[in-house]
Amino acid sequence: MAGEFSFIEKLRQRAEGHASLTLGIGDDCSALQVPDGHELLTSTDLLLENVHFRLDWTNPHDLAHKAVSVNVSDLAAMGGRPLALYLGLGVPRSFGAGQLDLFVDGLFEGLADYAICLAGGDTCRSANGLVLAITVQGHCRIGQRVTRAGGRAGEDLWVSGTLGDSALCLRRLLARQSCSTALMARHFRPRARLALGQALAEEGLATAMLDLSDGLDGDLGHLLRASGVGARVNINQLPLSSDFRAHLARQPELIDLALCGGEDYELLFSANPQKRADLERLSQRMPLPLTCIGQLSAASGLQYLQADGSAYRPTAGAFDHFAD
Numbered sequence: 001m002a003g004e005f006s007f008i009e010k011l012r013q014r015a016e017g018h019a020s021l022t023l024g025i026g027d028d029c030s031a032l033q034v035p036d037g038h039e040l041l042t043s044t045d046l047l048l049e050n051v052h053f054r055l056d057w058t059n060p061h062d063l064a065h066k067a068v069s070v071n072v073s074d075l076a077a078m079g080g081r082p083l084a085l086y087l088g089l090g091v092p093r094s095f096g097a098g099q100l101d102l103f104v105d106g107l108f109e110g111l112a113d114y115a116i117c118l119a120g121g122d123t124c125r126s127a128n129g130l131v132l133a134i135t136v137q138g139h140c141r142i143g144q145r146v147t148r149a150g151g152r153a154g155e156d157l158w159v160s161g162t163l164g165d166s167a168l169c170l171r172r173l174l175a176r177q178s179c180s181t182a183l184m185a186r187h188f189r190p191r192a193r194l195a196l197g198q199a200l201a202e203e204g205l206a207t208a209m210l211d212l213s214d215g216l217d218g219d220l221g222h223l224l225r226a227s228g229v230g231a232r233v234n235i236n237q238l239p240l241s242s243d244f245r246a247h248l249a250r251q252p253e254l255i256d257l258a259l260c261g262g263e264d265y266e267l268l269f270s271a272n273p274q275k276r277a278d279l280e281r282l283s284q285r286m287p288l289p290l291t292c293i294g295q296l297s298a299a300s301g302l303q304y305l306q307a308d309g310s311a312y313r314p315t316a317g318a319f320d321h322f323a324d
């Protein structure tokens with residue numbers, strides 16, 4: 001792409017160092033040194049225009065910031081500490097220089113928010129739509145990473161923050177309805193729960209964990225399969241924001257957005273019931289709501305229970321980018 005080298009030079013000049021980055025942008029590879037006794041965590045993500053985002057709704061600044069957050073969220077889900085981010089960028093002709101500048105501003109704001117450094121990447125002209133390929137690396141002490149596979153029957157199931165706000169925002173925008181600034185923030189400016197993930201891992205509080213990107217229903221299914229357990233979830237205990245509750249009072253079916261909506265970027269984790277007091281204290285310290293929504297069970301399958309004990313089945317499936 002024209003100006004590719006000047007664009008990369010612009011990024012290189014703004015990229016800040018990191019104690020672990022021994023060689024940054026400008027050579028054939030970057031080089032990182034992981035602290036003694038730690039292991040490297042790596043996650044990668046592809047974001048495509050008109051599949052994962054729409055440029056007529058999202059400004060380039062928010063888009064870049066969100067792209068950093070959703071990738072850092074995967075580090076949070078393992079209890080990792082951020083090290084480096086690599087950006088692959090395909091830019092269509094329709095994406096002008098002014099939009100690219102906004103994108104770069106949002107990118108560096110996101111990097112600063114999570115103290116993660118830009119350590120490399122590549123850029124070219126895209127024939128069709130904006131393409132973002134992001135890889136993040138972090139580290140954690142060997143033995144402290146929290147996978148999806150550590151859940152055991154009888155443990156509590158917890159979730160951070162509130163559920164369904166991002167999906168409710170998207171649904172209202174799709175229907176050309178107004179949306180509160182709080183709901184808009186949850187959709188366009190999600191925050192990775194990095195400090196929480198680190199605390200849960202380093203203090204040995206979570207036995208299994210993941211971040212909620214595709215919706216509680218689908219993501220909890222991943223945790224249950226990996227851990228070889230089932231779960232009962234009490235839907236009257238789902239943490240909901242005041243905005244979400246106000247809409248829910250008029251449209252009870254919206255509860256399915258809290259179950260299946262996606263893009264919450266909260267942490268879902270299992271914990272020994274003996275850790276309840278520790279988790280309450282952690283919630284106050286963060287400060288961030290942590291809510292016990294149910295229990296893992298020896299019986300396979302995922303069951304949703306209503307306040308009266310009857311079973312509930314959501315009508316929408318988990319959000320699927322490739323579903324028509």
Ligand SMILES: [Mg+2]
Nearest residue numbers: 074077211213
């Ligand atoms: Mg994830």
